Amino acid sequence: MPDLHHPDEAHRSPDCRQMLSRLSDYVDGELDEALCRELELHMAGCENCRIVVDTLRMTVDLVHTAPAPDLPEEVRTRLYVSLRLDPYLKRK
Amino acid sequence: MFHPANSGIVEVMTLITTPDDDGQLIERLKAGDQAAYAEMVDAHAGRIYHLALRMVGDEAAAEDILQETFLNAFRAIQSFEGRAQLGTWLYRIASNMALMHLRKKQPVTFSLDAPAENTDGDDLPRQFFDFCCLPERDLLTDEARAELFAAVDDLPETLRVVFVLRDLEGLSTQETAEALDLSVPAVKTRLMRARLALRERLSAYFAHSTISAETGGALPGAVSPQPDARL
Numbered sequence: 224m225p226d227l228h229h230p231d232e233a234h235r236s237p238d239c240r241q242m243l244s245r246l247s248d249y250v251d252g253e254l255d256e257a258l259c260r261e262l263e264l265h266m267a268g269c270e271n272c273r274i275v276v277d278t279l280r281m282t283v284d285l286v287h288t289a290p291a292p293d294l295p296e297e298v299r300t301r302l303y304v305s306l307r308l309d310p311y312l313k314r315k
Numbered sequence: 316m317f318h319p320a321n322s323g324i325v326e327v328m329t330l331i332t333t334p335d336d337d338g339q340l341i342e343r344l345k346a347g348d349q350a351a352y353a354e355m356v357d358a359h360a361g362r363i364y365h366l367a368l369r370m371v372g373d374e375a376a377a378e379d380i381l382q383e384t385f386l387n388a389f390r391a392i393q394s395f396e397g398r399a400q401l402g403t404w405l406y407r408i409a410s411n412m413a414l415m416h417l418r419k420k421q422p423v424t425f426s427l428d429a430p431a432e433n434t435d436g437d438d439l440p441r442q443f444f445d446f447c448c449l450p451e452r453d454l455l456t457d458e459a460r461a462e463l464f465a466a467v468d469d470l471p472e473t474l475r476v477v478f479v480l481r482d483l484e485g486l487s488t489q490e491t492a493e494a495l496d497l498s499v500p501a502v503k504t505r506l507m508r509a510r511l512a513l514r515e516r517l518s519a520y521f522a523h524s525t526i527s528a529e530t531g532g533a534l535p536g537a538v539s540p541q542p543d544a545r546l
């Protein structure tokens with residue numbers, strides 16, 4: 224059982240290391256059920272791993288929900304010209 | 316001839332076709348409607364440009380990729396079957412061009428097959444600040460997103476390319492593996508390493524910004540051993 228107050232100790236636990244290799248699949252919902260249960264059981268007793276899973280999921284969510292950045296205006300102008308769409312340039 | 320009696324039917328048909336935004340646009344594109352081309356460009360150019368920029372890290376090259384993507388899409392639109400979303404199809408064209416650019420630029424050093432698995436354990440999480448329970452107004456700031464994407468740009472190329480295709484472009488693991496000529500396990504390993512690196516960086520950022528902002532709200536209860544280790 225890892226000592227929760229010393230994260231450096233905690234992530235040396237073989238269980239935590241094994242967790243790590245499955246996190247991405249877990250967050251993507253691609254981990255098979257038995258391994259999911261194993262992982263959830265571990266998280267129930269390991270606060271650090273629970274945090275890593277939750278914040279990993281949040282990180283991926285933040286990436287997925289990031290709005291598309293605007294195209295720089297001069298890049299857009301050159302794009303329209305190269306596509307011979309410049310009559311539509313003002314539409315935006 | 317338009318008959319008022321038919322307008323109800325016209326409305327119903329509009330309702331049926333509008334949920335599939337792409338459907339009508341694709342028909343207009345295939346008919347050669349120039350305004351439709353402009354609509355497609357404005358709907359997707361921003362994301363394609365930034366995707367390319369993120370992959371190749373060079374503004375001029377990203378702009379070339381952007382122009383070539385649409386030129387190719389215009390040429391190929393008749394063969395677009397509508398099984399994929401229009402956006403997904405465009406991003407696929409763009410990422411193929413970005414990959415060709417990377418391979419041409421660094422024929423020797425750019426090898427996606429180079430082992431990216433590491434053994435020294437520096438992937439291990441060191442930040443345990445639980446930023447999940449931060450309010451949205453703190454999580455979704457422009458500054459937080461800028462930090463996140465700066466972290467993406469700092470990833471080693473072997474990890475960054477996988478991350479961009481999988482998490483920014485939304486390709487499946489299998490599709491990413493095919494696009495990069497990697498095995499599925501290699502894609503999974505690199506994706507995880509990329510995500511862990513970003514998580515680490517965001518944790519440090521939120522730990523620091525939350526503590527220094529003294530929001531007055533309760534801090535998440537997690538232990539943060541080195542709140543400012545990376546700042």
Ligand SMILES: [Zn+2]
Pocket residue numbers: 225233236238239242265269271272
């Ligand atoms: Zn653990």
